[in-house]
Amino acid sequence: MLFLRQLLSSSSSTSPSSPTRPAWPYLAALGAGLFLLLLISHHPPTTALQTLRNHPAYLSASSHLSSLLPSSPEDPLAYRKYLEATTSPTAQITHHPTLGFSKIYVLSLPNRTDRREEMNKLARALGVEVTFVDAADKGEGFIKWIAERVGESRQLRASVMAKARHTSPSSIGGLAIGTDWLSPTLDLGTPTSPGHIPFPPFPSNSSYTGGNWVTHLEALHSEGRHTTLKPSDPAFNVTKALHDPRERKEVRQLHEGIISTWWGQSRVVKQMLEDGCESALVLEDDVDVxxxxERIWSRIRRRLPKDWGVVMLGHCWSHEILSPWYLHPLLHPSVSPMCLHGWALSTLGARRLQAHLQNPWHAFSTAVDLVLPSLLYHHELPPYSTFSIQPPLIIQRKDGPSDLQKGSGSKWRGVLGDSTVERLKRDEGVWKGEEEVGEVWHEEGGVDPATAFREERHCAD
Incomplete structure (x- = not known):
């Protein structure tokens, strides 16, 4: 009001030396200001929640953003949620039925309906669509046929490598990362000094379609006739015939289960390429996520180089955290990731991997999860093409009998920060608490960094 009196007095009194100024512009401005004050007093400021609800991003995807909305305007996180919804990339606020991949494949035995139902339940909880790819039972006859061919190719490989190294064929072997059976060169290579003498073309056999036993196997598979293959010796003992005397750890020795796993994982890679997928997430049928x-992966995916090949969302027996992170705290260039219970492939990565999985010089000659770390060991993959997420986002459940090993499998056990399986069990009222988690494996000589992190985080919760 003081301002009004001053305004009126100034307009009514003029100096003899100055021209008279009209008062109406000042009065008009004053009236507009009073009108705005009156309007605001009847309409309080729009809350962050109201702004969010009127935002185009919300209007176009309200069903996906509903989980971001607070239950009342007084929610202290309302503004933060508003920023999250209005500044995040669309991929982070809009749910995708395959988590941004072209497809999500689940490798599973057709007769394990229990596992398929568990994976369907997991998929429904996450709101995703999965495509099952049939694995092969280790008792199938063609698995022994493959084992016979592996025995033959191993003998040939050992002979050729021994000649190049000027040593005995009996010195060739071992089933650890960097094994001779997966070496890309004939001469001895190391992580710092790769070999340079390439393998010659694999001997051609006119009785095989395509010239070698792998191309023959793939041709029959494409025709749906691979199960007609039988070993020449019905009593062929896979474990005895493929025993590697240079490998001290018995668990690494080949048997029908390991060969069938190689077969299954190679089926997923083949299916992905045939489906024309730009990318795919591959899961085994006994995982927890x-x-x-989705939110974590959407952030990581934006940091990947355009020519990425493989990302290990789940892995075990590895120390990927020892590699410096790459553009995201959870993303590390891969060092020696084992296990294939949850991994992503681009088209480029699938083609690279398929070339190695179908190489007759070493196909099926080791556990399939040795292939990737051995390729890294021998510098066969371009830099920054293979990554591991650490700590992993996918782990093995270990809640049932393994199809490959006695009991529930190896001692390794991962722990998730927020388990989907645990959420499902709590929802069903069957969660048993800490006894569900079980013992977390500690490596000899120290604790795996990722496992330690998960265990500490789980206990803190």
Whole structure:
């Protein structure tokens, strides 16, 4: 009001030396200001929640953003949620039925209906669509046929490598990362000094379609006739015939289960390429997944180089955290990731891997999860093409009998920060608490960094 009196007095009194100024512009401005004050007093400021609800991003995807909305305007996180919804890339606020991949494949035995139902339940909880790819039972006759061919190719390989190294064929072998059976060169290579003498073309056999036993196997598979293959010796003992005397750890020795796993994983890679997928997530049928996997993955995916090939969302027996992170705290260039229970492939990565999986010099000659770390060991993959997420977003459940090993499999056990399986069990009222988690494996000589992190985080919760 003081301002009004001053305004009126100034307009009514003029100096003899100055021209008279009209008062109406000042009065008009004053009236507009009073009108705005009156309007605001009847309409309080729009809350962050109201702004969010009127935002185009919300209007176009309200069903996906509903989980971001607070239950009342007084929610202290309302503004933060508003920023999250209005500044995040669309991929982070809009749910995708395959988590941004072209497809999500689940490798599973057709007769394991129990596991398929568990994976369907997991998929429904995450709101995703999965495509099952049939694995092969280790008792199938063609698995022994493959084992016979592996025995033959191993003998040939050992002979050729021994000649190049000027040593005895009996010195060739071992089933650890970097094994002779997966070496890309004939001469001895190391992580710092790769070999340079390439393998010659694999001997051609006119009785095989395509010239070698792998191309023959693939041709029959494409025709749906691979199960007609039988070993020449019905009593062929896979474990005895393929025993590697240079490998001290018995668990690494080949048997029908390991060969069938190689077959299954190679089926997924082949299926992905035939489906024309730009990318795919490959899961085994006994996994648990981080509840926020989509949001975490969407952030990581934006940091990957355009020519990425493989990303290990789940792995075990590895120390990937020792590699410096790459553009995201959870993303590390791969060092020696083992296990294939949850991994992503681009088209480029699938083609690279398929070339190695179908190489007759070494196909099926080791556990399939040795292939990737051995390729890294021998510098066969371009730099920054293979990555591991650490700590993993996908782990093995270990809640049932393994199809490959006695009991529930190896001692390794991962722990998730927010388990989807645990959420499902709590929802069903069957969660048993800490006894469900079980003992977390500690490596000899120290604790795996990722496992330690998960265990500490789980206990803190």
């Amino acid at each position: 981080e509840w926020e996997v």
